[in-house]
Amino acid sequence: MSSNSNLPLDGVRIVDFTQVMLGPCATQMLADFGADVIKIERPGSGELSRNFFGGTSEADRNNPVFCSLNRNKRSVTLDTRQESAKEAVYELVRRSDVVVNNFRPGVMDRMGFGYEKLREINPRIIFASGTGFGPTGPYAHKGGQDVLSQALTGVMERRADDDTPRTIYATALCDYTAGMHLVQGVLAALLAREKTGRGQEVSVSLYDSMLAMQMQEASHLMTTDQELNWAAMPLSGVFETTDGALVLVGAFKANPLQDICRALGIEDLSEIYPDLPAQRAGKVELQRRFREGFAANTTEHWIARLEEQDLLCAEVRPLGKALTDPQTIENGMLESYDHPLHGETRVIASPVHLSEAPFIVRRPPPRIGEHTAEILAELGLGEEREEAAVSDAMASKPQALGAA
DSSP states (O other): OOOOOSTTTTTEEEEEOTTHHEEEEEEEEHTTTTOOEEEEEEETTGGGGGGGGGOOHHHHHHHHHHHOOTTTEEEEOOOTTTTTHHHHHHHHTTTTSSSEOOTTHHHHHHHHHOHHHHHOTTTTTTEEESSSSSSSSSTTTOOOOOHHHHTTTTTOOOOOTTTTTOOOSOOOHHEEEEEEEHHHHHHHHHHHHHHHSSOEEEEEEEHHHHHHHTHHHEEEEEEOOOOGGGGGTTEEEEEESSSSSEEEEEOOSSOOOHHHHHHHHHOOOGGGSSHHHHHHHHHHHHHHHHHHTTTTTOOOHHHHHHTTTTOOOEEOOHHHHTOOOOOOOTOEEEEEETTTTTTTEEEEOSSSTTTTTTOOOSSSOOOOTTTTTHHHHHHHOOOHHHHHOOOOOTTOOOOOOOOO
């Protein structure tokens, strides 16, 4: 794959201990921006997301989940319990700018790669960590995971109606959000180092990211002691039609209820419910009338009627349909590359568009240890060191490094 010196992080080297999603989605974005991301993996099994689907073939270890998070990276396999492998990591740190991990607090220290140790080797190193709950505190020891953060931070409790069952948000909201916060932290630390010449620690957590995502709701609650729930607004909701569903947001207009009634072809309910307090009190009846109306025709019919009234609305549709939408294509959100195992592979591109540095896939997601010899050679370590550093001893213990 080609390189591009116009990429903003060209020349920045990142040592990547991350696995699953929080860390890998962050280091992938940094790689997309041009960083040389070197992924440290277990010999034999690789990182945890290579093993999501249980198989042990090379294709299984390069499954779509792993590949979606690890393009533009290189992979080196090191049995970090061996001193020769530790020395290889230390030599890599001497020549790098950032070290990233998403293990539980203390794991990097136990491995011999904590911040205090690494900054002795390289005072300019930026040590970035993504954890479940933060480096200290009553939950620091707990295994961090997306769904747990949804539950503990109030996200899962907030529903459109109290009688709606609590449920798990169906995509990795917390992991992606924390991963993007980790990118921000690394970029800020790189800018700070230009001024000070020193590296520093960067820390984000799933827990903090979910609290930050609710900044409006939290501020409202702490100031007024009242819940703010955008999904529970009386003129908004998801409504079934004869062939699917639509979502309506009845807001940002002088009299949205009147416009909804016009679209539905019913009497003007704003005469009965003239303001937001009255509409909140009458929400059950209003939502009943909306459901009854929308159930009488197709999604396409109602979208057209609602848009005639300049109301915010959209079809509720599956991911597959979104991927073929002309807007997706226009935005450049689909990219393809040639994978050595899977052939032509289509993926979601970067959502950040830089006019002077267009997104490209420079490297396909690496196979386990694909670049071990190449990277050790760059470090001046020969074949003997490679044989000593790489071992299958950890292949049967994918939990040994302790993911966050």
